[in-house]
Amino acid sequence: MSVLRKKPPVSGNRIHKMGSALREDGVVATPDDWETYLLHQTEIVGELVKQLGDFADSNSAVLLGGQTMEENIVPGSGTYMVSGRPKTKISLKEKLRHRQETPLERIQDVAGARLDCDVTLTQQRRIADELCDLFTKCGATRVDIKDLRDGSHSGYRAIHLHLRFPAGFAEVQVRTALQSHWANVYESAADIFGRHIRYLHEENQVPLSLAARKVVKVKLLHDLSAHISQVEEKRDECSSVHSRDDLDYDMKHRQEIISELESNIQFILNLLDEEFRKVRASRRK
Template sequence: MDLDPMPWSVNALGRLGTCLRDGVEPPPALPDYGDVMLWYNDFATAIQSRLMDLDFSNVLGSRVPLIVSRSKTVDTLAEKLRRDRTLKLPKVQDIAGVRLECTMNLRQQDDVVQLLTENLTGDLQVKVKDLRDGSHSGYRAVHLWIRSEQYRARAEVQIRTAVQAHWANAYETLADMFGREIRYGSLPDDPSVADVVVKLQKMSTSTLSGWEHARTAAEERIERHSGAGVAEPAAVGSDIVGIRRELYDQEYKILTGLLTTTLFLDQLKSRVDPSEGSI
């Protein structure tokens, strides 16, 4: 990667993180987090560029994944450091973040993960974190934890199907409204709001997860039949086309519903006091 070395020591970053965690003004000898955030943004952009140079056609066909990057804001970083007071800033995994999203099934998601781990080599050490088991407040995705010895930095790559991504956007909006603690197992005090949170979590872990597994199985059956080299009777070919169309229609309805939910929650934001957890 063509990137200037990080100009701060691990010790200086650790002390900066302590100041941010405790809400104390950092002394002049410590770096400004605005500068740190810019460096991590460049680090994330460099990883994003490596991913965008990859050829995904063998995995995703003609579909092109959306790949974006960002660095963590000072508020979300301070919140993370306060949530785990033993965590030091240089060891925060996702200060530099990259996100890859695409319409794909679960097996294709696994194939994308493999493609990335095979190509993020050299100085980079990669650890796969599969978060699709439903035990993370409904959040489902596969994350890559990246560490660079050369740059003394860490980054996180989030790999999501379109369904996982749209659900995460809706849940993130809900967290902005009623407190980001719902992302870590807590529920709002208001029973009606807590019920909404639980229902959205169950939508991901039951309804959406079940649909994604069923879709994956159906598409794998289609691929096995198509790759068998046997001429298809017209009726069989028609059935395959019908199954594909039904899957596309189902996904369209799911994504439209999740997008509508997110837009509705966005409209409610101005009426919500996150500190009270109610409308």
């Protein structure tokens, strides 16, 4: 039987108590339960990644451009990548403290997986719908699709599948090439300026320090996120128009402009990523 269909090895009451302790002082009084809990979350992630990988392999020609899994997903590559991870203890403590009313057993993304792929917005939604059916067949008792591509959400844009299995909660993200690249660079920024910048969209979050608020790079990343949204909408519009002889020239011109905009965004993100890498490296010395 798949791990997704099995009840968790640690009771909800014990998970609740571990979460309360983690939120208060960061110490878990029952390390054996904690290790069992994390191992179970890791097993859930493994099954999610397997299902996503099988889905991508069998649908690559139809949904994902016919290419194969690659580490770097860029616009025009037709590639995709599957990844997953359970949240770390530090990340969980941070999230529990930001969400005082949410107990550990109801944190949606302790077990999380991603499908990053070079697709349009329309294709992205179609993939999310297909995955909804897939995970229902895998035993999900509830699947909620959260489209986070229009709101700010601290700049993060993706489609989230919030899943509930007998094994517990899980989350799967479907991201386009630019959405994925932006999120990875923003995570690098959070390592430097503070993890709390990821929660800017939430109410009652701790405000940025004056120094961090003045950081031009953070504002630039937020501006880039909005720009990515606009460019992807234009790409989606172009892909939905059936080509005709009298439109071919105009359409090709629009596509060239969009490709240039995507390349410019990629270039800026690469520059920021390299800068953040150098800062992190200097701090480790």
